[in-house]
Every structure is written in structure tokens, then in C-alpha cells.
Amino acid sequence: MEPEDGGNQTAVVTEFIFLGFSSVPHGQAFLFLLFLLIYLISIVGNSLIFTLIQLDSRLHSPMYFFLSHLSCLDLCYSSVTVPKILVNLLRQRHTISYNQCMAQMFFLMTCAGSECALLTVMAYDRYAAICEPLRYSHLMSKKVCVPLATASWIWGILDSAIHTALATNLSFCGANRIDHIFCDVPPLLKIACSDTYVNEMALHAASVFVSLSPFLLVVISYVFILSAILRIRSNTGRRKAFSTCGAHLVVVIIYFGMANVNYNRPSAGYSMEIDTLISTLYCIITPMLNPLIYSLRNKEVKEALRKVWLGGQKEGYTFPHK
Structure with missing residues (x-):
């Protein structure tokens, strides 16, 4: 076992110890129940949405179609971090092996990068539906949607692979x-003793290309969307258009806001409590909120749930063809 105080400069780290809950040593049972509840809500909510769509x-x-990918991403997001947190809350020492740590970081950043890209694609879908309704079937045909969804996953994997490869070279x-x-x-x-300049530059570059740039594209899309909505003369039409975009906009603001705070901050960072809170909101709470914000309040999803629950389904809108 390597020393925990960093005194031996030649020791090889084979495991890490998490200190995130050290300030609440007597609240482990409460935290376990809280994270278990969050995890169950996230798993049930996202699984329900994914199943209904299928x-x-x-x-x-x-x-x-894109929402089903978002639900799948959020399932992965929660499962990457929360089960290990629950296990550690049942133990006296909150540890993770070096290899598990690198794997957890890889899958975590894959989900983060993929979700940024997917939310941007979803904003483009809303732009096409509201601003280009006559060309919507052509712009968002199956031949377009499948590559866009695939590219979102690949985008996250490539970004994560770079950061993980750089992290494995740290001492x-x-x-x-x-x-x-x-x-x-x-x-x-923060705890690496080798030069982290390249890692920090890669992190800042990722915050621009993987998080900030997609967010700006979403903002541009919504400028056009809001402009188109305001030109609708019917109050009913405006309300319907706003309702189809409002939930997505809330998810975007929460997710991208937390992402930029989490990864694009001064090198000194914040206090451990603030770091833990921001990361918990970003990586654990958001996947739980997405199905509640985006789907479970949607009339079509509620109707689909009722139909499936009653054991009957009606034929309806299918994927547009070119």
C-alpha cells in the first residue's frame, strides 16, 4: 500500500482515497439513502423514457429519437459514478483502484462530451422543426439523424480518450x-507531482470546443427559433412552439452552465465542498432531472405511458423519410 501523505516521492499509487465526504463522518447513512434515491429515480425515469420511445x-x-439517446447517456452517466459512491458510503475507507479510477474518468468524460454534442443536435432539430417546417422531413430524415447521433457518441469518446491518455502519464x-x-x-x-501544463491546456481547449462552442451553437439556434415563434400570429401556436422548446432550453442551461463551471475554472479551484457540490449537480443530479424536465411532463409521453400500461398502442407519426 502506498503512503497516503505523499511523503515517499518514489511510491507508485495503486489506489486513491476520496475525501469528499470526510466533513460529514456521521452522515454516511443519510448520504447513502440520498444517493440511492437519486440513482433509482434516474435509472427508472430514463429507462421508462427509453422504453416508451421504443x-x-x-x-x-x-x-x-434523440431523446432516447439522451436517456441512454444519462443511464450511463449515473451508473459510472453513483454505484461506486454507494459502495464507498458503506465502507470506512472510500477508495478506488488506479485502473478503476482511469476507467471511471474515461466513461464519465465520454458521457459529458457526448451529451454536449447531443444537446446541440437536439437544438438543431428544434430549429429545423420550427424555422424550416416545410423542409423538416428532408433535413431530419433517418439518413441524417442516425449519423448525427453516432457522431455525438464518437465526439465524446475521442475527447475522453485524449484526457484519459494524458492522465495516465501523470505521476x-x-x-x-x-x-x-x-x-x-x-x-x-491537483494531486499530480508531474507537470500538468499539457493536461490543463487540453482541459481548457475541451471546455471551448466540447462545451462552450456547442452552447453557442445552441444559443444561435434559439435566437432563430425565438424570432420565428414571435412571428407566429396565433397565441395558441406560439404557446405550442414554446412548449416544444422550453424543456430542452432548461436542460441546456442547467447542463452547460454546470459543465463550464466544473471544467473551466481557475487552476486554484474552489473549496472541496464547492467542488463536490458542483460535480454532484453536473454529473449526478442532472441525469435524474432530465426525464422529469424533458419527458414526463410531455403530453405525448404521458399518453404513450397510458397506452403501454393499458396494453394497447395506436399507429401514429413515424420517422420522416426523404
Whole structure:
């Protein structure tokens, strides 16, 4: 076992110790129940949305096609971090092996990058539906939607592969105490004893290309969308258009806001409590909120749930063809 105080500069780190819950040593049972509840809501909510979209043909439209990918991403997002947190809350020492830490970081950043890209694609889908309704079937045909969804996953994998490869080259000189509750790039850079300049530059570059740039594209899309909505003369039409975009806009603001705060901050960072809170909101709470915000309040999803529950389905809208 390597030393935990970093005193031996030649020691090889084989495991890390999380300090994220060290300030609440007597609240482990409460935290376990809280994270278990969050995880169950996230798993049930996202699984329900994904299943309904597959079962109900009326939900086989581009918007729900991308939403099914978002639900799948959020399932992965929650499962990458929360199970290990739950296990550690049942143990006296909150540890993770070096290899598990690198794997957790890889899948975490894959989900983060993929979700940024997917939310941008979903904004483009809403732009096409509202601003180009006559060309919507052509712009968002199956031949377009499938490559866009695939590219979103590949985008996240490539970004994650770069950060993970750079992280495996870091030296920790026996320092293995992480001021966090799961493995992520910023807390690992804090305890590394080797030069982290390249890692930090890669992190800032990713915050621009993987997070900030997609967010700006979403903003541009919504400028055009809002402009088109305001030109609608019917109040009913405006309300319907706003309702189809409002939930997505809320998810975008929450997710991209937390992402930029989490990865694009001063090198000194914030306190351990603030770091843990931001990362928990970004990586754990958001996947739980997405199905509640985006889907479970949607009339079509509620109707699909009722039909599936009653054991009957009606034929409806299908994927547009070119």
C-alpha cells in the first residue's frame, strides 16, 4: 500500500482515497439513502423514457429519437459514478483502484462530451422543426439523424480518450488523497507531482470546443427559433412552439452552465465542498432531472405511458423519410 501523505516521492499509487465526504463522518447513512434515491429515480425515469420511445410508434420522430439517446447517456452517466459512491458510503475507507479510477474518468468524460454534442443536435432539430417546417422531413430524415447521433457518441469518446491518455502519464509520487467523491480530471491534476501544463491546456481547449462552442451553437439556434415563434400570429401556436422548446432550453442551461463551471475554472479551484457540490449537480443530479424536465411532463409521453400500461398502442407519426 502506498503512503497516503505523499511523503515517499518514489511510491507508485495503486489506489486513491476520496475525501469528499470526510466533513460529514456521521452522515454516511443519510448520504447513502440520498444517493440511492437519486440513482433509482434516474435509472427508472430514463429507462421508462427509453422504453416508451421504443414501444410507441407515435414517438418514432427525430425529436424522440434523440431523446432516447439522451436517456441512454444519462443511464450511463449515473451508473459510472453513483454505484461506486454507494459502495464507498458503506465502507470506512472510500477508495478506488488506479485502473478503476482511469476507467471511471474515461466513461464519465465520454458521457459529458457526448451529451454536449447531443444537446446541440437536439437544438438543431428544434430549429429545423420550427424555422424550416416545410423542409423538416428532408433535413431530419433517418439518413441524417442516425449519423448525427453516432457522431455525438464518437465526439465524446475521442475527447475522453485524449484526457484519459494524458492522465495516465501523470505521476502522483505517493499522493493518493483526492478531494472529491469520484475520479475526474481537475481533482487528479491537483494531486499530480508531474507537470500538468499539457493536461490543463487540453482541459481548457475541451471546455471551448466540447462545451462552450456547442452552447453557442445552441444559443444561435434559439435566437432563430425565438424570432420565428414571435412571428407566429396565433397565441395558441406560439404557446405550442414554446412548449416544444422550453424543456430542452432548461436542460441546456442547467447542463452547460454546470459543465463550464466544473471544467473551466481557475487552476486554484474552489473549496472541496464547492467542488463536490458542483460535480454532484453536473454529473449526478442532472441525469435524474432530465426525464422529469424533458419527458414526463410531455403530453405525448404521458399518453404513450397510458397506452403501454393499458396494453394497447395506436399507429401514429413515424420517422420522416426523404
